[in-house]
Amino acid sequence: MEKTITPVIVGADLNCYNVARAFHEAYGVKSHAFGRYEVSATKYSRFVDFKTVPKMDDDAVMLDELHRFADAHIGDKMVLFGCTDDYVAMLIRNREELSDFIIPYPQKEHLSTVAKKAEFYETCDRFSIPYPKTVILTEKTDAAALTPEKLGFPYPIIVKPSSSADYWKHEFEGMKKVYTAKDPEEAAAIVNRIYGAGYPDRMILQEMIAGGDSQMRVFTTFSDMHGKVRAMCLGHTMLEEHTPKGLGNHAAIVTEPVSSLPLTEKLKDMLEAIGYTGFANFDIKLREGTKDDYRVFEVNLRQGRSNFYLTAAGLNVAKLAAEVYESEGTDCVRVEKQVFWHHIPKSTAYKYTEDKALVEKAKALAKAGDESSSVWYKPDMAWNPLRTICVLEQLRRQKKKYAVYYPKKS
Numbered sequence: 001m002e003k004t005i006t007p008v009i010v011g012a013d014l015n016c017y018n019v020a021r022a023f024h025e026a027y028g029v030k031s032h033a034f035g036r037y038e039v040s041a042t043k044y045s046r047f048v049d050f051k052t053v054p055k056m057d058d059d060a061v062m063l064d065e066l067h068r069f070a071d072a073h074i075g076d077k078m079v080l081f082g083c084t085d086d087y088v089a090m091l092i093r094n095r096e097e098l099s100d101f102i103i104p105y106p107q108k109e110h111l112s113t114v115a116k117k118a119e120f121y122e123t124c125d126r127f128s129i130p131y132p133k134t135v136i137l138t139e140k141t142d143a144a145a146l147t148p149e150k151l152g153f154p155y156p157i158i159v160k161p162s163s164s165a166d167y168w169k170h171e172f173e174g175m176k177k178v179y180t181a182k183d184p185e186e187a188a189a190i191v192n193r194i195y196g197a198g199y200p201d202r203m204i205l206q207e208m209i210a211g212g213d214s215q216m217r218v219f220t221t222f223s224d225m226h227g228k229v230r231a232m233c234l235g236h237t238m239l240e241e242h243t244p245k246g247l248g249n250h251a252a253i254v255t256e257p258v259s260s261l262p263l264t265e266k267l268k269d270m271l272e273a274i275g276y277t278g279f280a281n282f283d284i285k286l287r288e289g290t291k292d293d294y295r296v297f298e299v300n301l302r303q304g305r306s307n308f309y310l311t312a313a314g315l316n317v318a319k320l321a322a323e324v325y326e327s328e329g330t331d332c333v334r335v336e337k338q339v340f341w342h343h344i345p346k347s348t349a350y351k352y353t354e355d356k357a358l359v360e361k362a363k364a365l366a367k368a369g370d371e372s373s374s375v376w377y378k379p380d381m382a383w384n385p386l387r388t389i390c391v392l393e394q395l396r397r398q399k400k401k402y403a404v405y406y407p408k409k410s
Contacts, residue, residue: 063094091103127273161201232335
């Protein structure tokens with residue numbers, strides 16, 4: 001007798017909804033989600049049973065909740081997902097305590113070898129994987145130490161924390177996911193403000209790779225528990241989010257054949273060499289004006305927030321976790337199917353995407369029926385007016401956000 005598949009998700013954002021929808025499409029089941037507060041992405045959903053746990057980001061509280069859940073579902077095949085870097089790090093740290101669950105993420109040692117950007121670049125060096133020119137800081141500094149001559153690359157530059165999980169724990173006014181500094185004085189001010197807020201890890205100063213949102217690629221892999229890469233999917237970013245805390249999150253993607261990215265096999269070899277397991281999500285950029293100068297920015301030790309682009313292309317993330325993670329095999333699915341995924345209105349994606357050839361490709365895919373919107377899911381909206389209103393309001397707010405935050409061209 002087959003076990004009942006029971007999805008458990010820590011978080012409540014779009015990532016959570018994408019995973020829950022994948023489970024619903026694959027198995028017709030409801031997902032059980034835990035988070036500090038409700039958000040609109042999962043609100044009023046028929047297939048997300050959400051519980052508010054104000055201190056869910058505390059390891060002891062999280063373990064207590066999940067142990068009680070496991071005790072109530074003995075005999076089920078429980079699959080556990082996290083939706084943020086912090087939540088996933090908690091699950092990885094406590095893997096032994098959560099042995100009742102399938103946890104499709106890497107082992108504890110990878111929290112120190114690839115989760116943090118500085119250490120990830122050291123790993124890239126070992127495997128000749130290209131990334132932007134980078135300088136790493138460990139403490140407060142002054143503008144004199146950050147001149148173009150000392151950095152080795154010109155301004156403007158990118159400034160970001162090496163450890164995202166640690167960074168978001170030390171809030172301050174004006175906090176952003178990624179910063180752009182126009183000169184040494186601004187770079188020093190950003191670095192010192194972040195360290196002044198209590199951030200304990202290294203800081204990354206990086207050359208700016210020319211090109212807008214549509215130069216970005218998102219590459220997701222899935223490795224089984226034995227460290228074999230079993231699936232790969234490539235997305236060509238149309239448009240990213242531009243709010244201060246959401247900068248860089250994918251808003252619209254057209255999937256492309258995995259074979260079109262020259263780095264895929266190198267990244268696969270790296271993951272297998274280090275014994276990586278579960279989801280890996282890479283941010284990559286093609287330098288504008290070039291055909292093959294791709295630079296890897298970072299890897300997330302989880303499915304990306306935009307993970308429904310995989311499911312839409314035929315690589316259901318729920319099936320990967322529930323059926324592939326614990327299986328034996330050496331086969332690797334390389335997704336070739338092209339689909340247009342978005343979580344913002346189509347009209348917004350068309351309006352703000354600067355690569356008009358990519359817009360035409362997205363329109364053609366939509367016309368052919370190869371299109372998917374994360375939140376516009378009819379089984380969740382039919383005869384569910386509160387969910388329908390919530391989704392329509394989410395889409396309306398997205399239009400407003402782009403009108404406010406998308407950079408105006410001079």
